[in-house]
Amino acid sequence: MNDISPPMNVEALPLFFSALQQGLKSAPTEVRRLFHGRGRTVAGLEQITCDWIAQHLVVQLFRPVSDEFLAHLEQGLHQLAEQPEHSHIRSISIQHRYEHGAPTQFLLGEGESKVEVVESGLKYWMNLSSNQNSGLFLDMRLGRDWVRANAEGKNILNLFAYTCGFSVAGIAGGAKQVVNIDMARSSLSRGRDNHNLNNQDVSRVKFLAHDIFKSWGKLKRFGPYDLIISDPPSFQKGSFALTKDYQKILRRLPSLLAENGQVLACANSPAVTSDFVIDGMAEHAPELNYVQRLDNPAEFDDIDPEASLKVQLFSL
Incomplete structure (x- = not known):
């Protein structure tokens, strides 16, 4: 899908700051996306997002902006931080995702490689200084909630586990066992930290740092599974x-x-x-029947639902 969004409009920035004000009132204790311009629901702000991460405001720009736009953005963020009701803001950063290495500029405070956040009452570690992978994909919140609500007594396989967010949710929901597999040992290590952060019994959790495509035999030995979660990256070079x-x-x-x-x-x-x-399931696993598509969080509203995250349930 080609991005043909027009340049961002400085005159639309009041809508951005209004959304931040409202968001800070409604969910100040949990990690949340406060503004999702990427959903293209606000004209002139299609390439900007803002997340509230453990009292840190994290703004991301996905395309270059004019000097005027950046100046007004910075000025507005400073003014936001100066308001007495927002004295709990610890840092404000702007990440330039369109530049090589996605450099981050801090308007207030500084970056932290490990901050504790809360989502639906569960705790996770996130990384504010990472150029892209912060440790928790916020648009998957309702997917993790669904797993937690449907995990009781189940043996769960978590493919492409990343930092094991689904696993934490599954154990919280009473899963008998969760098997996590991901090539990145460092991500699984952070996943173990996430389980420990919630004081969960890690004897019910397995962390396999393997190539999924070379590990079907090993995965089968820990099965059969009552629930399999497959949340792959769109693209991972070489794998x-x-x-x-x-x-x-x-x-x-x-x-x-x-x-x-x-x-x-x-x-x-x-x-x-x-x-x-x-269609892929119908062709390659016809035994599995389509049940439903899960909702995405309201704050990730998209003008085209098919362009957003798609979480779909199938059953034997």
């Missing part, structure tokens, strides 16, 4: 490309599932629609 490799995952799922097992299959690329996974 995974959604449009080319997802089918290899889908065809393996039936052999790993228990009777009446379920699959939560996710795709977060705007280049594919929900039919990409539905």
